Amino acid sequence: MKRQNYSNEFKVQVSKEAFEVGNKAGVARRYEIGPNLLHRWIRQYQEGHFDDVDPSAIPNRQVGEVAKENDRLKQLLGEKDLEIAILRDLVKKKNPHLLKRLK
Incomplete structure (x- = not known):
């Protein structure tokens, strides 16, 4: 098997x-x-072994994309919190003896 550069x-x-x-x-x-190879690259990058790389040649994620993704994830988290609260209220009303287990 040939080694790839x-x-x-x-x-x-x-x-x-x-x-x-x-x-x-x-x-x-x-x-x-391989994950070990990637780990080695990350360590080399953090140590500054790739300083000769032109930063403009590396595509970066746009700030707008990150902000949109962050907003979407916040919305999903809020929906999940609301869903959990509703389900806890239902359990309290229908099965009060299970209330001790929820706390």
């Missing part, structure tokens, strides 16, 4: 994505590389 730009892009997403194993699967 990756460019520094690719290494930085994948390292940044793994850092932003927080799921290193998922990013490694997406790019079909």
Whole structure:
């Protein structure tokens, strides 16, 4: 099996994505590389081994996209909290003996 060489730009892009997403194993699967290799790239990136990379060559996520995603996730969290509150109220009304277990 032939060993594959990756460019520094690719290494930085994948390292940044793994850092932003927080799921290193998922990013490694997406790019079909080993998780240990990705961990090594992230460590090298943090130590500054990829300083020769032009930052404009690396595509960054737009601030607007991140803000939209953040708003969507806040809305989902609010809906889940409301759903949990409604279900707790139903349990209290129908089965008061289960109230002790909820606390």
